[in-house]
Amino acid sequence: MQNESPKFILIVEDEPLIANHIELVLTQAGYTVCHKVRSAAEAIEALALQKPDLILLDVTIKGDTDGVELAHLINEKYHIPFIYLTSHFDESTVNRLKKTQPAGFVLKPFNEKELLTQISIALYPKAKEPNVSTLEKDHIFVKYNNQWIKIPFHNICFAKADDNYTLLHTPEKNYLVSYPLKKIEENLPIHQFFRIHKSFIINLQRIDSITDRNVIIKQHQIPIGRIYYDELMLKIHKM
Secondary structure, eight states: OOOSSOOEEEEEOSOHHHHHHHHHHHHHTTOEEEEEESBHHHHHHHHHHOOOSEEEEESSOBSSSOHHHHHHHIIIIIOOOEEEEESOOOHHHHHHHHTTOOSEEEESSOOHHHHHHHHHHHHHHHHHOSOOEEEOSSEEEEEETTEEEEEEGGGOOEEEEETTEEEEEOSSOEEEESSOHHHHHHHSOTTTEEEEETTEEEEGGGOOEEOSSEEEETTEEEEOOGGGHHHHHHHHHHO
């Protein structure tokens, strides 16, 4: 495996023989196993010590929290891709796992080539991301031209969905960040930002004008979804 930099993988697997086998396969392929853990509690401790590039996650692990519940936490707090390891692949199980949007599935007992292929696919988007971002209470850090740039929320004019990414428009530059619009929306102050379309969230303080169909911000015409118009006008009148 040829990588520009080492890729760190966390293994969450409660069967020591399987975990050791996976570690051997990954090491021989050129990956680095940062931790091997057996439960959700141990996984959280490991994540606090080091953020891996990928997590291999057994569905049935020790403790009160199973792999699927841990996956929800990973999505909410850590935003790290993960691949499920499971010996159950019936329709009901698959439907439950799909809701957590994993990067892949590997059926146990696993085939080494299949495992490495799934890992390669899961890691590929990370190498291609235009930048990586972290959300904080009142700002977002965006990686741009090898620098981490702090963007206060109040400096964002509007945000536009771009598949699983979000394009942030500011007066200075536009930044493509590695979060879906819904995640951005959850972290923006609700008194200042408002979704006016399934693909757009605007900064109410940045509005230049409003028509029946569009909000104008810095010469950008942003469409207003029909279901959002009345609530938008209420918010404007309360400002």
